[in-house]
Amino acid sequence: MAESLRCTVCGRALRDPASRARGTGPVCDRKTRIPPLPGTRRPALPPYVDGRPVDDVPASPLF
Template identity: 85%
Template structure:
C-alpha cells in the first residue's frame, strides 16, 4: 500500500511513518483490525498405536 497522508477510515492526518505506511491511524487500526485466531491444536496421541509405544511408530507427518 502506498503511503497516505490521511487515515483511510476517518480522514485524519497521519503523523507516524508506520501509520502512513499502513494507511490508518492507531485508533482506527485497533477498531478495524480483524482479530487473529489461535493456531489449531493438534489432537493428543494415544500412548500406544497397534500395541507399540508411540515412539516406535514412524509417520511421514513427523
C-alpha cells in the same frame, strides 16, 4: 501499496511511519481491526501416534 498521508477511515493526517504504511491511524486501526476467531489455534499433537513417538511418524502418506 503507497504510503498514505491521511487516514483512510477518518481522514486525519498520519505522522507515524507505521501508520502511513498501514493507511490508518492507531485509533482507527483498533476500531476496525477484525479480532481472530476463537478456536483457530492448532490443537496440540499427542506425544504418541499408533504407539510411536510423533517424531517417528511420517509427515504424509506419500513418504
